[in-house]
Amino acid sequence: MSDKIRREKRTGRKIAALIFVFISVFCIVFFAARGRFETPIASTGVGLVISPFQNAISWISSKVDFISTTVNDILNVHEQNEQLKAEVEELRAKNLAASEFEAENQRLKALLGYKEVATQFDLVSARVIGREAATWSSMIVINRGSADGIANDMAVVTEMGLVGHISETGINSSKVQLILDPRSSVGTLVQRPESRVAGIVEGDINNPTMPKMINIPKNSDVIVGDMIVTSGFGGIYPKGLVVGRIKDIQNEESGLLKFGVIETTVNFQKLEDVAIIIQSREAPPAPIQPPAQQ
Amino acid sequence: MKIFAAWAILTSILYVLQTSLFSMFAYNGISANLMLLLTLSVAFLLGHRYGVFMGFSAGLLQDLTSGSFFGCDIFSYMLIGLLCGKFSDHIFKEQFILPVLTSTVVTAMHYFIMVIFIYLLGYHLDLQRNLYLVLIPMLCYQLAFAYPVHKLVFEFNKYVKRWK
Numbered sequence: 001m002s003d004k005i006r007r008e009k010r011t012g013r014k015i016a017a018l019i020f021v022f023i024s025v026f027c028i029v030f031f032a033a034r035g036r037f038e039t040p041i042a043s044t045g046v047g048l049v050i051s052p053f054q055n056a057i058s059w060i061s062s063k064v065d066f067i068s069t070t071v072n073d074i075l076n077v078h079e080q081n082e083q084l085k086a087e088v089e090e091l092r093a094k095n096l097a098a099s100e101f102e103a104e105n106q107r108l109k110a111l112l113g114y115k116e117v118a119t120q121f122d123l124v125s126a127r128v129i130g131r132e133a134a135t136w137s138s139m140i141v142i143n144r145g146s147a148d149g150i151a152n153d154m155a156v157v158t159e160m161g162l163v164g165h166i167s168e169t170g171i172n173s174s175k176v177q178l179i180l181d182p183r184s185s186v187g188t189l190v191q192r193p194e195s196r197v198a199g200i201v202e203g204d205i206n207n208p209t210m211p212k213m214i215n216i217p218k219n220s221d222v223i224v225g226d227m228i229v230t231s232g233f234g235g236i237y238p239k240g241l242v243v244g245r246i247k248d249i250q251n252e253e254s255g256l257l258k259f260g261v262i263e264t265t266v267n268f269q270k271l272e273d274v275a276i277i278i279q280s281r282e283a284p285p286a287p288i289q290p291p292a293q294q
Numbered sequence: 295m296k297i298f299a300a301w302a303i304l305t306s307i308l309y310v311l312q313t314s315l316f317s318m319f320a321y322n323g324i325s326a327n328l329m330l331l332l333t334l335s336v337a338f339l340l341g342h343r344y345g346v347f348m349g350f351s352a353g354l355l356q357d358l359t360s361g362s363f364f365g366c367d368i369f370s371y372m373l374i375g376l377l378c379g380k381f382s383d384h385i386f387k388e389q390f391i392l393p394v395l396t397s398t399v400v401t402a403m404h405y406f407i408m409v410i411f412i413y414l415l416g417y418h419l420d421l422q423r424n425l426y427l428v429l430i431p432m433l434c435y436q437l438a439f440a441y442p443v444h445k446l447v448f449e450f451n452k453y454v455k456r457w458k
Contacts, residue, residue, distance in 0.1 A: 018346070018376070025369045032364035033415050046358045050310060057314040065318060131317035132360035138323065139361040141313070168361055175361040180323075182417055205412065206420040208323050208427070269320070 044170045047141075051129060051173035055143050058129040062272065121238070122279040123157075124148055128271050129173065138164075138178040138203060142274060145172045153236050155277045161242035161265035162186065162230060163274050179203065179211055179243065180268060187233035188213060188243055190226045197222050198231055201243055201262060209268065213246065213260040220258075224249060228262060238280040297454050304450055305348075308332055308443070309355055324428060326435040327401070328443060329356050333371045334378055334400050335447035338393045342379025349375030363411060370407040374400045390444060397440035398433050405429050 073080065126148075130141030144150050146169045156163040156176050164184060167177040177184050182203040189198045197220040199213040216222055226246045232239030244264040251258045312328040319325060329352040337345025353368030378400065385392060405428070412419055 021350075022369065022372065025365050025372065029363060029365035029369065029411060030415070043358045046355065050306065050355075050359055053306070053310040054314045057310050061315050061318050130313040130359070131320070131323075132313065132362055137360075137362040141359070177361065205417050206423055206427075269323070 043168060047170035047173050047175075051141065051143065051170065054129040054141060054173075055127075058127065058143075121277045121281075123275040124150065124278050125273060125275050126156075126174075127273055137183065138180040138208065138268070139167070140164075140176045140178065140271065142174050142176055142276075143172070144276065145170045145174050147171050149278050150174050150276055151278075155237045155241065155280075156274050157241060157277060158266050158271070158274055160267070161244065162237065163266055163268075163271065165236050166276065176274070178268060179264070180208060184211075185234075186237055186243065187231040188228050189231045190222055190246075191229045192226055195221050195226065198233075199228075199260070201228065204261075207261070209264075210247065211244070211262050211264065213262055214252075214257070216249075216258050216260060218251070218256060218258050222246060222249060222258075222260060226260075228260075238277060296457055300450075300454050300457075301348075302351075304447075305329075305332060305352060305355065309352075309359070313359070321431045321435075322427065324431045324435065326439040327404075327432070328439065329353070329367070330371065330374070330400060330404055331397060331436065331440055331443040332447060333375045334397060334440075335393060335444045337375045337378035338382045338385075338396075338444075339387055339448060339451050340379075341382060342376050345375030345379030345382075346372050347375070349373070363415065366408055366411045369411075370404045373407065374403060390441065390448075393444045394437070394440040397436045397444075401433055401436040402429065405432065 124144060126142040126144040128140050129143045132139045142156075150166060150169050152166050152169055154166045156165060162179055164176045164178040164181070166174050168175040179186055179201060180203045182205040184203050186201040187198070188201045189196055197216060199216045199222075201211050201213050204210060204212045213222075213228060224246050228243045228246065230237040230239055230241040230243060242265050244262040244266075246260040247263040248261040249258055250261070308328040312326065316325045316328070333345065333349045333352050336348040349371030350368055353371040356362075356367045357364045378396065409419060409421065409424075
């Protein structure tokens with residue numbers, strides 16, 4: 001009889017412990033989402049152990065991908081040759097137009113007396129070694145960490161445009177929150193000189209591949225095809241980084257604002273190498289020189 | 295201890311494969327969730343106690359390394375480990391069809407648990423569109439990988455049992 005009571009007591013304790021664990025985890029979700037619960041040491045520790053393996057598998061995967069791409073290329077070499085010929089012709093025409101624009105640009109700059117100072121970045125290249133399988137957020141893991149001078153909130157780019165920012169730094173790896181993540185928000189503006197409308201680009205949980213540019217006034221002149229670049233507001237992303245192109249414009253439910261669906265210039269499905277901006281310097285414009293006396 | 299270490303290594307290998315190799319074959323960022331399949335298989339083969347523990351471990355590993363909403367995966371996998379483990383007490387362990395078919399049910403369950411968390415965290419979700427965009431490819435991936443993962447876990451469990 002006493003054995004039965006003892007067993008029942010033990011089962012009761014187990015159930016209570018299980019319920020306690022479930023409630024605790026449930027609460028942790030909300031504390032973590034509001035930044036009140038963090039696990040930096042555990043996260044760094046696990047990252048330190050896992051990342052070398054991710055690195056190795058990622059390297060093997062890229063080699064497999066390279067071999068399959070090469071075989072595919074060989075099989076399609078004739079078709080590619082024709083395409084490349086057409087592309088060369090197109091690029092020649094574009095090059096001619098670019099030369100014209102360059103000359104015009106130089107003339108205009110000389111006329112205004114300004115010397116353009118390009119924004120310069122100190123970049124560290126990194127390889128993508130992990131990608132989260134979850135669909136509710138968009139994060140990648142790269143093979144650079146605090147040992148390489150990486151710190152939180154540094155902007156991550158490719159030659160095509162903005163990728164995201166460093167959200168968590170480990171010793172030899174870091175997590176990058178992509179601009180597709182619903183928690184991400186980037187201060188942006190329309191690149192077109194006549195427009196320059198500002199807005200915020202944030203990830204769309206309903207469309208994991210296309211972020212939205214929100215807070216656009218209804219009477220603004222944003223049009224489909226407009227190029228969106230970072231505004232530099234907020235301090236994380238330097239000004240002028242390309243985000244994408246407006247693909248569609250829709251009205252907000254409130255009726256006062258509209259939002260643009262953005263087609264990113266970066267192909268996030270094929271993200272293999274990225275660069276982290278560890279320092280951005282924007283040199284002050286050079287003083288206007290008086291014209292030379294003759 | 296040796297058995298525990300062996301399970302930890304298997305979990306890590308599957309996680310590394312999930313995040314590095316399988317992400318290459320992702321469709322719209324969606325790929326196979328091996329951690330969920332591992333939790334399901336362990337629960338079916340070893341019962342609810344080990345199912346909950348594996349759910350907790352796999353969820354913790356995923357939440358710590360992925361940087362997603364912390365705790366959501368732990369909660370979901372634990373619940374799935376518990377329910378599948380309880381269910382497995384009444385079935386024959388050697389058969390494979392039920393765990394494979396259940397993979398679709400638990401994937402849908404995981405999806406809806408996440409949807410509830412997403413709503414509770416204040417994000418607006420177009421469920422109808424999301425079902426089509428996310429759930430359907432997810433189910434296809436899970437169904438394709440359920441048998442290999444369950445077979446692997448089954449053989450692995452048989453192997454490590456000999457150490458006892």
